[in-house]
Amino acid sequence: MIQEKFVLKxxxxxxxxxxxxxxxxxxxxxxxxxxxxxxxxYNGQEIYTAAQxxxxxKQALNKPSEKEFFFGKKSSSVEVERVKQNGxxxxxxxxxxxxxxxxxxxxxxxxxGEVDPFYREKRDSTLLAALVCTEPCSNGFCxxxxxxxPTGHDLLMVEKADSFYIEAASSKGEELIKKHRGLLxxxxxxxxxxxxxxxxxxxxxxxKEILDxxxxxxxxxxxxxxxxNCTSCTQVCPSCYCFLTLDKFILNTENxxxxxxxxxxxxxRFTKVAGNHIFRKSRESRLRQFVMHKxxxxxxxxxMMLCIGCGRCISVCPVGIDLTEIAAKIRSEFE
Amino acid sequence: xxxxxxxxxxxxSCCEGCELVVFDLEEKLLKALEFVEIVDARxxxxxxxxxxxxxxxxxxxxxxxxxxxxxxxxxxxxxYLVAFGACATIAGIPGIRNSLPKEMQAKxxxxxxxxxxxxxxxxxxxxKTDFVLQGCPAFTHELLDLxxxxxxxxxxxxxxxxxxxxxxxxxxxCLLFEGIPCLGPVTYAGCKALCPTERAQCIxxxxxxxxxxxxxxxxxxxxxDVDERIIxxxxxxxxxxxFKKEGE
Numbered sequence: 001m002i003q004e005k006f007v008l009k010x011x012x013x014x015x016x017x018x019x020x021x022x023x024x025x026x027x028x029x030x031x032x033x034x035x036x037x038x039x040x041x042y043n044g045q046e047i048y049t050a051a052q053x054x055x056x057x058k059q060a061l062n063k064p065s066e067k068e069f070f071f072g073k074k075s076s077s078v079e080v081e082r083v084k085q086n087g088x089x090x091x092x093x094x095x096x097x098x099x100x101x102x103x104x105x106x107x108x109x110x111x112x113g114e115v116d117p118f119y120r121e122k123r124d125s126t127l128l129a130a131l132v133c134t135e136p137c138s139n140g141f142c143x144x145x146x147x148x149x150p151t152g153h154d155l156l157m158v159e160k161a162d163s164f165y166i167e168a169a170s171s172k173g174e175e176l177i178k179k180h181r182g183l184l185x186x187x188x189x190x191x192x193x194x195x196x197x198x199x200x201x202x203x204x205x206x207x208k209e210i211l212d213x214x215x216x217x218x219x220x221x222x223x224x225x226x227x228x229n230c231t232s233c234t235q236v237c238p239s240c241y242c243f244l245t246l247d248k249f250i251l252n253t254e255n256x257x258x259x260x261x262x263x264x265x266x267x268x269r270f271t272k273v274a275g276n277h278i279f280r281k282s283r284e285s286r287l288r289q290f291v292m293h294k295x296x297x298x299x300x301x302x303x304m305m306l307c308i309g310c311g312r313c314i315s316v317c318p319v320g321i322d323l324t325e326i327a328a329k330i331r332s333e334f335e
Numbered sequence: 336x337x338x339x340x341x342x343x344x345x346x347x348s349c350c351e352g353c354e355l356v357v358f359d360l361e362e363k364l365l366k367a368l369e370f371v372e373i374v375d376a377r378x379x380x381x382x383x384x385x386x387x388x389x390x391x392x393x394x395x396x397x398x399x400x401x402x403x404x405x406x407x408x409x410x411x412x413x414x415y416l417v418a419f420g421a422c423a424t425i426a427g428i429p430g431i432r433n434s435l436p437k438e439m440q441a442k443x444x445x446x447x448x449x450x451x452x453x454x455x456x457x458x459x460x461x462x463k464t465d466f467v468l469q470g471c472p473a474f475t476h477e478l479l480d481l482x483x484x485x486x487x488x489x490x491x492x493x494x495x496x497x498x499x500x501x502x503x504x505x506x507x508x509c510l511l512f513e514g515i516p517c518l519g520p521v522t523y524a525g526c527k528a529l530c531p532t533e534r535a536q537c538i539x540x541x542x543x544x545x546x547x548x549x550x551x552x553x554x555x556x557x558x559x560d561v562d563e564r565i566i567x568x569x570x571x572x573x574x575x576x577x578f579k580k581e582g583e
Contacts, residue, residue: 036508064504230520235503318511
């Protein structure tokens with residue numbers, strides 16, 4: 001175990017990222033070409049650490065549309081060729097709440113039932129360098145969800161005025177620090193104490209039971225009326241993992257491909273079954289599914305809530321639907 | 336190798352742009368010609384009427400009796416009929432006529448060179464249509480996917496998802512938060528959010544989704560202080576007015 005604590009001076013930040021990029025693809029928080037804040041592979045751009053990014057680093061692990069394998073008929077047999085993952089990845093500056101979303105992904109893809117080999121491959125080669133928040137973000141409620149401390153990370157960082165405090169949190173993280181020791185300075189300071197209060201709050205006491213009781217509440221109908229079903233909330237949510245598996249046929253069947261595409265419970269197709277029957281035809285039933293999955297259903301099979309309190313669904317909603325408000329309304333009705 | 340599919344392109348009242356963009360497929364078009372035979376298309380090698388067809392690809396809306404007769408005749412001799420492009424699927428730009436005030440419509444119709452119907456009809460409103468391929472101009476890769484799927488005997492999946500989904504996948508900032516009225520939440524996706532990615536609002540050229548919440552979106556526009564006339568124009572640009580009352 002490394003006993004010393006380190007700081008990375010801000011003037012060394014780009015040199016540090018440059019050095020990391022030699023071994024792996026480093027995703028950093030930054031502005032994309034359209035001006036939204038998100039995580040993109042590092043190529044010398046300016047780093048954005050002022051606040052939580054509008055888009056989560058979800059795309060670094062699961063792309064919106066991802067090839068699994070190619071298949072095709074070759075003379076008398078069908079051949080399958082796996083798509084290879086290229087090299088390691090690091091998500092630099094991932095927020096604590098988002099590390100909990102990765103944990104939820106791990107639970108679903110690796111621990112609960114069958115292991116997903118595609119995710120396994122990607123996850124094993126991904127490092128997380130968590131950047132702890134020092135100020136509350138606009139819509140986050142991580143203190144209510146208990147996700148203010150990172151989990152499953154390899155490096156822990158805290159931003160200070162002119163440097164980043166860095167400490168190793170796993171053996172892989174230690175190796176990284178040893179390798180790039182030259183760019184880091186030893187500090188005698190301990191990890192800075194963090195104390196801030198989230199602006200938003202979500203009362204989680206018995207929330208699961210209360211929401212289950214409020215399944216037929218009028219609140220869903222009211223909120224459903226103004227729901228656009230635009231799927232924005234599920235697209236920006238770092239812990240939304242639902243996907244659809246599709247085949248794409250190319251002209252000659254030799255190189256057809258199987259891919260998975262992000263799905264959304266806000267779409268009618270999500271519950272479309274044989275005979276074109278749709279289980280969740282009404283708007284409110286789809287909104288309810290989204291909220292209940294985040295705050296109740298996932299907890300039945302796992303020891304955590306799927307909502308990690310980042311508040312992105314609240315920031316992105318064009319009509320201002322607020323998950324915490326819905327939960328509070330149902331609580332006042334059924335507690 | 337199965338038999339080549341026989342296809343034809345037809346233009347009703349439109350700009351013929353959708354047929355033209357098929358040439359954008361370039362080398363893919365040459366590849367497609369290995370399993371598709373284009374037997375009747377003005378822009379390819381001229382019209383050959385009365386040919387039996389596997390697939391008729393029709394662009395343009397029905398504006399006159401002539402259009403209607405032509406379309407019914409095409410339907411008669413084709414196995415599949417595809418409405419191709421905004422004019423054919425949702426009446427498109429010519430369909431703006433349908434949302435004008437009554438007296439303006441009458442004035443406009445009286446000036447037409449050939450006698451026109453009172454309203455513009457999209458293809459599915461006139462004859463049975465097997466597939467609709469949306470967009471202005473239509474998206475040729477969708478046409479290619481459709482032809483490949485039919486050739487392999489598969490039913491192509493055309494999903495009912497809004498533009499916002501693809502817009503968020505491309506990680507764009509939401510235009511609605513910048514005070515720009517955008518039809519993304521109610522418009523059928525497949526364009527990979529072409530316009531919002533270039534910071535222009537979605538104007539609904541791919542038609543409205545089946546379960547669109549128009550009322551909520553109009554409320555949102557009003558909250559942004561968008562002029563009522565602009566809201567009306569936006570909703571009726573390519574599509575038929577979704578707020579129309581019965582009998583209007």
